[in-house]
Amino acid sequence: MNTPTPPIDKDALIASLLERIEVLMAQNAALAARVAELEAKLGLPPKTPDNSSLPPSKGQKPSLPSVPKRKAKPHPGAHRLLHSNPTRHHDVLALSCQACGADVSGAEQSPCEVYDRVEIPTTEPDVTRVSLHGGTCPCCAKRFKAEPPAGLEPGSPFGPNIRAFVIYLRAVQGIPLARLRDALLDLFGLTISEGALVNMLSAAAAPFKAGVSLIKVRLLGGTAIASDETGVRVGRANWWLWVFHHGDSAVFVADAHRSKAVVEAFLGDHRPDFWTSDRLGAQAGWARKDHQVCLAHLIRDVQYAIEAGDAVLGPGLKHLLERACAIGRRRTTLKNATLKAYEADLERRLDRTMALDPTHPAGTKLKRMILKVRSQLFVFVQNRDLEATNNGSERALRPCAVYRKITNGFRQEWGAHLYADIRSVIETARRRSVRAIDAIRLTLRGQPIAVPA
Incomplete structure (x- = not known):
C-alpha cells in the first residue's frame, strides 16, 4: 500500500526559497568582489566600445543633464519642400480686400502663398470575387469549366x-x-x-534568391569587396550573418560558421583585386593584390594599449592613423599627385613611429600587431575605390542587429536564408536610390533592380 505524500507547507517552502536566494546573492557578491580584485591586480583597463570591438550597446553611457545645451552654431530653420507631383491643384482667388473690403474678384491676381495638404486615403481591401462558370458540353457530354483570368488564378487569395x-x-x-x-x-x-x-x-524565397543571384554577379564583376559579419540566433544555435559589398551592390549570407569556408563558398573561383575588412583571419587572404585593414578597429586597439600604460608607441600611432582617416575623407577634393605625396609621408611617419621601442608590455604587443599588417594600412590612399575603415560593412549590418534585438532570431534555417536574401535586395536598392517597397515589388515580379547610370 502506497504511503500518501504529506502536504507541502507553503510558508516553509517560501522561506526555504528566500534563504536559497540570499545564499546565491551572497555568493554572487563574493565572486564580483573577487573579479574586481583580480582586475585591479592585473592593472588592465576595462574593454569598452572606445578601445575595443565591443558594440556601442555594450558600453555604459554617462549620465548627462536632461536639458540639452544650446547649439554652438545655430542655423536658420528649414521648411518642408513642396511635392514634385501633387495629386490635384486647388487655386483660390480672393473675393474681397482684407484692408478695405472692396470687391477684387475682377482684379488681376497671382499666387501669394503656396502650400501642400497631405493626406492618406482610407484603405480597405480590394476584393475580387471570381466565379468560373461551367456546364455540360452539348457535343461530347463532358463537363467543362472556364479558364481563370491571368493574375486571378486559384490558390492564395492574397495579391x-x-x-x-x-x-x-x-x-x-x-x-x-x-x-x-x-x-x-x-x-x-x-x-x-x-x-x-x-x-x-x-x-517569396524563390524570387528573392533569383534576385540575389543577379546582384552577386555584378558584385563579383568588380575589383574590390568589403566584408564583415554579425551574430544571429537560428533555432537553438548561434549562426552568423555575413555581408559582402562594394559600390551599389551588397549580398548577405546566413551561415552556421564564421570560418574561411563561408567566404570560399561565396567567392567560388573568383578573387577580387582588393579586399577591405577587419583583422579576422577568415576575412584575410582573399585579395589578389592588396588587403586594406579597418583603421577604425586599429585606432580602438591603440587606444586600449594607451589606457593599459603604453606611452611610447601608442600616442604617435593613434595620431598617425587618425591623420590617414582624415586624408581618406578628403580624397574627393585631392588630386592623384597629392594623394601619392600623402601616402609617402604617411609611410615615412610610420617608419619613424615603428622605430620606437616601447617599454610597456601593451606597447610591445601593439608593435607586434602593427608589424603583421604593416603593408595593409595605407592601401586606400591612392585607391579611390577603397575606404580607410570598414564602416560601410557595419552600416549595412546595423539593421540586421536591430532586427535581431526585436525578434531574437529565427526559428528555422529557411527564415535566416530568406532574411539574408531580402536584406541583399533592400541594401542594394538603397545604394541604387530605389525605395525598399519598390525593390520588393520588382523582385516578386522577377524584375531586376535598376543599375545606376
Whole structure:
C-alpha cells in the first residue's frame, strides 16, 4: 500500500526559497568582489566600445543633464519642400480686400502663398470575387469549366501588393508575426492568420534568391569587396550573418560558421583585386593584390594599449592613423599627385613611429600587431575605390542587429536564408536610390533592380 505524500507547507517552502536566494546573492557578491580584485591586480583597463570591438550597446553611457545645451552654431530653420507631383491643384482667388473690403474678384491676381495638404486615403481591401462558370458540353457530354483570368488564378487569395507589404513590414521594419497580423487588421481591415503570413514569406524565397543571384554577379564583376559579419540566433544555435559589398551592390549570407569556408563558398573561383575588412583571419587572404585593414578597429586597439600604460608607441600611432582617416575623407577634393605625396609621408611617419621601442608590455604587443599588417594600412590612399575603415560593412549590418534585438532570431534555417536574401535586395536598392517597397515589388515580379547610370 502506497504511503500518501504529506502536504507541502507553503510558508516553509517560501522561506526555504528566500534563504536559497540570499545564499546565491551572497555568493554572487563574493565572486564580483573577487573579479574586481583580480582586475585591479592585473592593472588592465576595462574593454569598452572606445578601445575595443565591443558594440556601442555594450558600453555604459554617462549620465548627462536632461536639458540639452544650446547649439554652438545655430542655423536658420528649414521648411518642408513642396511635392514634385501633387495629386490635384486647388487655386483660390480672393473675393474681397482684407484692408478695405472692396470687391477684387475682377482684379488681376497671382499666387501669394503656396502650400501642400497631405493626406492618406482610407484603405480597405480590394476584393475580387471570381466565379468560373461551367456546364455540360452539348457535343461530347463532358463537363467543362472556364479558364481563370491571368493574375486571378486559384490558390492564395492574397495579391502581390499584400505580399510586398507583408515582406516589407516583417523584414524591413522587424514587426513580429502576431503584431503584423494585428497591424494589417487595424490599418487595412484585412484578416490574415499567422500561418498565412508564414506561407507568404516562404513563397517569396524563390524570387528573392533569383534576385540575389543577379546582384552577386555584378558584385563579383568588380575589383574590390568589403566584408564583415554579425551574430544571429537560428533555432537553438548561434549562426552568423555575413555581408559582402562594394559600390551599389551588397549580398548577405546566413551561415552556421564564421570560418574561411563561408567566404570560399561565396567567392567560388573568383578573387577580387582588393579586399577591405577587419583583422579576422577568415576575412584575410582573399585579395589578389592588396588587403586594406579597418583603421577604425586599429585606432580602438591603440587606444586600449594607451589606457593599459603604453606611452611610447601608442600616442604617435593613434595620431598617425587618425591623420590617414582624415586624408581618406578628403580624397574627393585631392588630386592623384597629392594623394601619392600623402601616402609617402604617411609611410615615412610610420617608419619613424615603428622605430620606437616601447617599454610597456601593451606597447610591445601593439608593435607586434602593427608589424603583421604593416603593408595593409595605407592601401586606400591612392585607391579611390577603397575606404580607410570598414564602416560601410557595419552600416549595412546595423539593421540586421536591430532586427535581431526585436525578434531574437529565427526559428528555422529557411527564415535566416530568406532574411539574408531580402536584406541583399533592400541594401542594394538603397545604394541604387530605389525605395525598399519598390525593390520588393520588382523582385516578386522577377524584375531586376535598376543599375545606376
